[in-house]
Amino acid sequence: MEEPLEVLIQKAQKGEEEALAVLLTDHYDRVYRFLLKITFDPDYAAELTQETMTKAIIAIKSYKMKKAAFSTWLFQIATNVFIDKKRKKKHEDEYVRMQRLQWSMKEEPHTEWLDIQDVLMKLDRKKRIPLLLKHYYGYSYEEVGRICQIRIGTAKSRVNSAVDFIRKELKHDEGNRR
């Protein structure tokens, strides 16, 4: 029988490897998909997920259940890992990244999706992550602020600015097609 999340967390914090392994295995997919939506690169997302898991293993004792959900805490670590790595990693050719992403998808993506992906790629990561958290995962501004470690006001302005940017870019694309 599966144990409730709270029990697993308590056991993991006491040092039970089995409980921690169950927790991380259960959340692996979610973290990977979150990182994939930020990076648009399957290999890089896998690398960052592995690093997120390692950081979570080290910091599990400092996790406080009352402060945030376990997945929110993992997203916060993943965001930090992404930002830290981004500083070190050289800018990769967007075309190569796009090809690799399409290659790893089971079916051919439709053109409208490619447009929106193109726009999201152009978006600065500082705005892309809050937008993703707010408009895809449905987090509140407070949670977005906590995950990205920014103020609520900053989170709001980044999301609004990202939405404006997408609106403009999509209009521009439509205009070009006509």
Place this chain on the structure above:
Amino acid sequence: MREIDDKVKDGLSQLDRVDVQSPTKEDIIALIQKTKRKQRREAILFFIVTLILVNIVVFSIARLPAIYVTMNIILIGLLPVLLVLGLVKRWRDRYE
């Protein structure tokens, strides 16, 4: 706003079609053990380096010969650490 919301959601949910190769529980346990080993190694290394540096600074201020630094490091630092590590290893061999 809603239109943008839907487009972003649609666009990003397409990424869920990417195949994920999730690790098994055993893989994660191996990662946990590897991480803990690495952490332990780093802690020991930190202890040794700090011990050596502090000793060098203190003894150089006191202007004592280098042999005292070496003796002090061995006596107050390394011997107790090696003793504790030996005890931990024996305990592990017996109970794990």
